[in-house]
Amino acid sequence: MSFQHLLKASEFGSHFEWGVAISALQNEGAYLADGKGLSNWDVFARRAGKIKGGAKPSVANDFYYRFKDDLMLVKALGFKVFRFSIAWSRILPEGTGRINKEGIAFYHRLIDECLLLGLTPYITLYHWDLPHELEKEGGWASHQMLKWFSRFVKICAEEYGGKVKNWIILNEPMGFTSLGYMLGKHAPGKTSLSLFMSAIHNAALCTAEGGRIIRAELSNAHIGTCFSCSEVMPFKDTMLDIAAAKRADILLNRLFVEPVLGRGYPEDPQFSFLEKLHLHTKAWKYKERMQFNFDFIGIQNYFVLTVKHNPLIPYLSASEVKAASRKAPHTALGWEINADSFYRMIKRFWHYGSIKEIIITEGGAAFKDVLHKGRVADEQRIDYFKKYIAAALRAKKEGVNLSGYFAWTLTDNFEWSEGFEAKFGLTHVDIDTQARTIKDSGYWFRDFLKT
Numbered sequence: 409m410s411f412q413h414l415l416k417a418s419e420f421g422s423h424f425e426w427g428v429a430i431s432a433l434q435n436e437g438a439y440l441a442d443g444k445g446l447s448n449w450d451v452f453a454r455r456a457g458k459i460k461g462g463a464k465p466s467v468a469n470d471f472y473y474r475f476k477d478d479l480m481l482v483k484a485l486g487f488k489v490f491r492f493s494i495a496w497s498r499i500l501p502e503g504t505g506r507i508n509k510e511g512i513a514f515y516h517r518l519i520d521e522c523l524l525l526g527l528t529p530y531i532t533l534y535h536w537d538l539p540h541e542l543e544k545e546g547g548w549a550s551h552q553m554l555k556w557f558s559r560f561v562k563i564c565a566e567e568y569g570g571k572v573k574n575w576i577i578l579n580e581p582m583g584f585t586s587l588g589y590m591l592g593k594h595a596p597g598k599t600s601l602s603l604f605m606s607a608i609h610n611a612a613l614c615t616a617e618g619g620r621i622i623r624a625e626l627s628n629a630h631i632g633t634c635f636s637c638s639e640v641m642p643f644k645d646t647m648l649d650i651a652a653a654k655r656a657d658i659l660l661n662r663l664f665v666e667p668v669l670g671r672g673y674p675e676d677p678q679f680s681f682l683e684k685l686h687l688h689t690k691a692w693k694y695k696e697r698m699q700f701n702f703d704f705i706g707i708q709n710y711f712v713l714t715v716k717h718n719p720l721i722p723y724l725s726a727s728e729v730k731a732a733s734r735k736a737p738h739t740a741l742g743w744e745i746n747a748d749s750f751y752r753m754i755k756r757f758w759h760y761g762s763i764k765e766i767i768i769t770e771g772g773a774a775f776k777d778v779l780h781k782g783r784v785a786d787e788q789r790i791d792y793f794k795k796y797i798a799a800a801l802r803a804k805k806e807g808v809n810l811s812g813y814f815a816w817t818l819t820d821n822f823e824w825s826e827g828f829e830a831k832f833g834l835t836h837v838d839i840d841t842q843a844r845t846i847k848d849s850g851y852w853f854r855d856f857l858k859t
């Protein structure tokens with residue numbers, strides 16, 4: 409693909425924002441430091457068998473204490489944007505009620521350091537770590553969520569709004585609602601259709617309301633929210649597989665963005681889950697409240713999915729046909745690598761017509777890295793970024809208002825239920841000594857960003 413070989417960062421234009429993203433739970437550690445309360449993940453990770461290798465996020469990669477050094481890394485790699493999330497349980501240890509001044513102070517220090525180094529901060533308000541006290545009350549499935557979240561958002565806006573212009577409301581609502589409340593793989597480990605549907609609805613309401621709160625508090629803010637997306641392909645060209653792919657597509661790609669755009673939840677008489685969701689949430693009453701005119705939409709595309717009809721899977725009646733079994737290129741997590749599909753997803757979001765600006769708020773891949781004589785030669789990751797960045801450029805050149813690309817992620821970190829085994833960093837971290845080693849992909853980025 410010639411595009412890829414000629415790839416130059418300058419082709420994206422001088423206003424294009426190149427960044428790197430992290431999240432609080434995956435990086436900070438210091439899980440009880442300075443008055444922080446427990447999060448749902450601190451508790452979930454203690455349950456036997458939930459996290460690979462029994463890993464816990466208590467220390468993670470110690471970002472709480474090493475953030476100055478890590479921001480120097482961001483700078484050294486040539487990024488101009490730093491996206492991070494706020495741990496709700498540092499600000500409000502019980503989720504509601506009393507504010508923890510020391511938690512507030514930490515993010516002031518972090519933001520100040522970004523500004524000192526000339527890095528533009530993007531704050532994610534919620535990246536999957538909920539105060540444990542709120543999870544005990546039902547978490548995202550509780551009808552109180554909107555009230556709890558609104559207060560948290562308001563506090564953050566009042567505290568940091570004078571320094572930070574860029575805000576992201578929720579990170580991938582499909583991720584934490586489905587994995588947390590339906591599939592039981594993430595905190596809080598629940599497996600209930602009705603909790604899942606409640607969580608979906610509360611997340612949809614919080615997305616729009618979060619946008620409104622930031623807009624009311626900070627009139628000049630640049631406000632977005634992020635969605636995961638994955639093109640879904642039928643395994644075989646049969647009616648059953650095609651219908652299975654369509655159902656999965658609705659869940660993975662349309663369920664959250666369409667309410668934000670004012671279309672309400674998708675409808676499809678062939679997919680009984682949707683009818684249940686409409687009834688369960690009384691969706692017709694909330695169409696307007698789920699809508700918000702975001703300045704940008706963040707897209708995060710980690711894989712393309714191939715599915716086949718499978719009547720044993722409740723509601724969805726579809727299951728994945730793994731990339732490895734189809735001999736398709738894939739990452740260490742088995743996720744299919746397909747940059748053309750990424751390009752198509754960007755175009756597809758753009759085709760809604762009402763999205764003003766798109767940012768790739770995360771992009772990256774896990775590979776089996778080896779640290780050998782002080783070097784990580786992660787050629788596969790470099791190749792991945794070359795292909796995906798070329799695909800983004802193609803979409804941009806075809807008219808998509810694509811304004812940024814944030815690599816996932818700065819350092820190897822706590823990869824949720826995969827523990828420390830899945831490595832996405834541009835920098836290797838020895839989890840015992842916390843020593844950082846920039847990988848070849850980090851150097852590749854540094855050099856690429858100069859072109």
Ligand code: BGC
Pocket residue numbers: 431434579580583636708710770816823832
């Ligand atoms: C999440 C990240 C996660 C990454 C890789 C994204 O869905 O936002 O927190 O580390 O995927 O799994």
